[in-house]
Amino acid sequence: MGNSESSSTNPRFASASRAFSLNELEDLRSLFTSLAAQSQTDGKYVTLPVFKAYIGIDGPLGDRMFDLMTQKRKDQKLTFEDLVIAKGTYEKGTNDDIEEFVYQLLDINGDGIVGRSGLEAVLTAMLGNLFHQEYSKSKGDSRDEIVDIFINAATFTKDGAESNMSFEDFRKWCSLLPSVRKFLGSLMIPSDPGSQIPQLLHQDNIHPSLILLRKEYAWHIGGALPQHELDEWKLLYHSSVHGQSFNTFLGNIQNDEGRTVLLIKDKEGYVYGGYASQPWDRHADFYGDMKSFLFQLFPKASIFRPTGANHNLQWCAVNFSSESIPNGIGFGGKVNHFGLFLSANFDQGHTFVCTTFGSPCLSKTHQIYPEVIECWGVVPHKVEKDRPEVIKGTVLERFKEDRHMLNMVGLANSSE
Template sequence: MGNSESSSSSSSADPRFKSACRAFTQKELEDLKSLFVSLAAKSQSDNPHYITPPVFKEYIGAGGPLGDRMFDLVTQKRKDQKLTFQDLVIAKGTYEKGTKDDIEEFIYQLLDVYGDGVVGRSDVERVLATMLNSICSENCSESRSGSEQECVDIFLNAANFKKDDSNKAESSLSFEDFRRWCALLPSVRKFLGSLLMPPDSGSQVPKLVDGESIDPNLVLMREQYAWLIGGALSHELSEWKLLYHSAVHGQSFNTFLGKMSDDGPSVLVIKDREGYIYGGYASQPWEKHGDFYGDLKSFLFQLYPKASIFRPSGANHNMQWCAVNFSSESIPNGIGFGGRVNHFGLFISANFDKGHTFECTTFGSPCLSKTNYIYPEVIECWGIVPKGAQQERSEAIRGTVLERFKEDRHMLNLVGLANSSD
């Protein structure tokens, strides 16, 4: 790495650059140099010593005000439109190798697209618009994506903007409120925290497959919703298949359970009479139990009029509920998440016509709707197959069949029939 440090006496004297270099291995520094040389070569042919804004924004996959702000921060706010190798190392040293507080502070500054030292509501709105435009496919239908401003608003509504005493017209987001906002929206934190990372070959949005002929306007799930929910999952996103929709299959508990034949994790989404949309991620299959079951991978979420994820708090292990044909009032028939019997975080009765949602210590979640008692208008459930799981499942089935064939052949050998002709 000596060549890069000696390329500029002023740069090598910068203590920030020297400190950042120490955070990387020699191999990592060499990779950073190769990256810089490649991007600089795309920027200009006569002076390959810096990266221009257009090339940098293409690399991070974020244009508009978010890309401009990232370029400004990485170049130490010099305003010379030139990103040097030292700039790249210093920025990545903070962004990738810094302490959690260092990284959070960098991302928080990233939201301040106007550069006035205040993260206002309009700043965050512009950043969200850029993010959502980036993650949604260009060929996504309007019914699947929804209006851009509506989707921006549901994410804004999860943030706690406050007005200070300076008589400013716009409310702002404090650093602590920003951290709480990121906890509710892990996909936002993941996106903003990976802009300078090597490009990920996987999609940030799962492929949504309806599976049957259904009017797209009836489907609740949107790309933005799937992106939000997917950001809280530990596995790579692949394909989500619509297994059940009340408008197609009827509001029937038995039909719902019959459609849950995939035996994998699923996403339950509900829209009620008040227009609120919410649901839960079930990490375990929906199957009959007389008590709570599941694991700490499950969570609740809100999608409209605001978006939030509520992960397990550790207060208890009352994750999933699925009771069928029980006659005791202490075991209510239906499906649900969290809380306690008859006071769930979310519950839909076996008739699929009513339910409730209460403040829930299991997930640290509030009432998910406008009122505690809910009346579903639409219920849909999406089966999730993590990347690679389908192939593993096929191989497992194939292995099972082969083993069964070997056992059968062994039995035939015992009775002398294995080599019999037809």
Template structure:
């Protein structure tokens, strides 16, 4: 980071002008300038190459800051699983000049930021004073009944942070569990009745037989009628084996729909 801020002069001196230029670029620059600055900042080894190890170090640091992970958790299966879903979303397409390993190009980095907007928000606010409400640091409080053990839930707090990266700050306060198939049964009518009793937006999470976890965010309440509805705030997401957010393309308005003739 020192070399980046000093514009790689290699004179081992940091001037006030360097700080002003770096802060102005980071906070007031164009979208491209800010992302280029962040991209260079992620080169932890300062070797001009953004490799998988660099990105892994950054992801671990982010998780430790946001979730206050204990150092002892490093290397645990749970911790590594979360780190891996971030890394699995990344593409490393740039051929190495000094190594056979491919690295992350600037376009690869921008694509990663699009898939994981929570990470982009966090990295875009590093020069902002620490604050739980700072963009990229907000984690929804997950509410469920006392008889629900955390091991039953698909929605880990890290997953909630990822999904929340695509939402506005006021939607990141509290998320309440409305339905769980292990507790409420596999009836579609029960499912629909549970989520229809709440008038707000909803997050639906599914785990398939292969262990993949994915779902969608519905910006409007679920209602029984035969037509498509919804708005462009809705989106789909992946949680495992990689993280991703997929926003509507705008090609049509087929966003939410409830099949009214389905009974169980």
């Protein structure tokens, strides 16, 4: 195989090879042979165009990936040794190794600066790959807006004349955007990009322009969920269609033990919400488990997972007469000071800095006035889909989850 056999003189190649089984090394040899044949180089190396076609990424991000894979030699030749060394780091390395590799990907120009323009190029390539459309920075384009909401979650520090995202800034950004980290960490593991995006199902009488949950938002939220929860999400409640009613909301989402994604757009234009891993059932205290989380969608995108500070995950109080038990639904914090709360009349609520999720105030102000409220049911991959029923008050099909897929552990109530 030409270059694929000359491995003994490179200690990095020898070290990387030990990370793979014999079968895995043979698979890598087969991959290299195929790509080198497509490159028409007599089996010696893989060219840039063939490599970019293989990973499905064109433009600056594909160029930078090739540059790192070829150990920055600038000779436009990806050898078998390069492939093994890079994949040994990128797939078999420690989490620190992988994150360092991904961080270098963001340095599109290779000048040691991870700036806003570099992130724009990376995100434009990512979103174009995921959603099969051209993402551009044209003025007024809603796709331009999507690129910006992900960058708005980033922190940059001044490095001379330019703003630079440090490695620690990058790690914080990745914790807020797990979908971005997941994508950039799997470029050399070709798969169907659509598998990272749930199919969004809704009634035909709801115009798409009314729906808050864009595909890009669903991809962002899904970055914090296991693969089997990224199959289908069904719209169970939308305030513009079903009315801004707590009772209708609860009636529509009675889907046994289904997980749900709640979204709110308030009168300030901010969009945010929470993922509820447990059903919205009547309780007089906090309940839930550590799979729930809060998120922001606009004007910036972030996910806030439980910190472990307390177990005040979900709140659902219905028809309580005590002032110490506010009727409504919420996430995190403490009574009357939630991370996110909607009162039972669904016309107001609040959001505060929350230790439960390490989240900030999700809107412009603490007091929120919802303009749109919608809730989606998460349908795990092995859901029973052959027993359609009618949900009370709607024409949506009722679905029942396979209980073996839940595997949820309840946590005792705790105060903040």
